[in-house]
Amino acid sequence: MNRKILALAPLLVFAFVCVFLYQGLFANPREIQTGRLGQEMPAFNLPDLMQDNKEWTNESLKGEVYLLNVWGTWCPTCLVELGYLTKLREQGVKIIGLYYVQGYDADFDGPFNMQSLRTEVTDMLQRAGDPYQFNILDLHRTLSLDLGVSGAPETFLVDKNGTILLHHTGDINPRVWRAKFAPIMQELK
């Protein structure tokens, strides 16, 4: 009896390793979740990207379910998802842009220039589609840091009370929308 169990041991170990490695195939190390999940939107007070003298706060965003989409014109994946996000806007999804300025590296941007940034943004949104109700400018990436943003694109799903329900790193495409966002959106309706 004892010997039989012992003979089965390698098989058991093999099965365990199989299960472990198999789930590894579908694990995405980039898929890291913000520590803010289930918490309220952190307090902020940031300017609008396109209008002078217009400011947005965490309080002024409350009242509606919205997606907060972190993006930048420097980010190729953001350009790719603009088309699908625009479709979502047409379906009635409220999308707010959080503009992530990749400012410190001279190779990317040079010194910050508001006017040229606005021109660039308008250009890109005209070409690829404009999914945004409005854009918040996070010049020093303070809100991004408070949200645990590691880069762009990233998207947060926030409910009426300002609670963060979902954090997605990477682009939003039909597959991601169906799997991650749609079920929660359905529940919120």
Added chain:
Amino acid sequence: MKWFLLTLSLFVSMGAFAEQDRYQFDNNKQAILFEELTKELRCPKCQNQNIADSDAVVAKDLRDKVLVLVKEGKSKDEVIDYMIDRFGYFVHYDPPVTPATLVLWVLPVLIVIVGFGFIVIRQRKASVKQTWSSDDEMLLAKLIEQNKRQEQS
């Protein structure tokens, strides 16, 4: 000899790390804490680098934030908690013991215990006392005798 040493010193100094020079600290304690923290905090973008090594924008932001917090007089744990609040446990290279990570601590200990247990059990089996009576002695003598006869015939 003097020239040789001079040339040698040129090579030695090439490894110097200039990154820290850009940060100004109020005292040495802050500098040491900053260095410890930036080595222990993990870059969320370049995932196998700490924030001291990474050139990602987010790593630079985290370094700057660590600097501010350290200068405010925050302790090491307070800074780490601040980062974990935002980026999750991922951001620290020393994950806490939770049900999900328990296996990391338990498995190595378990393997060692099972391994040593296996060795001990084998040793015990091997060192079981042999019993040898005069009956056995007689049986053996008989068998040897039989064997001899077979060989002769």
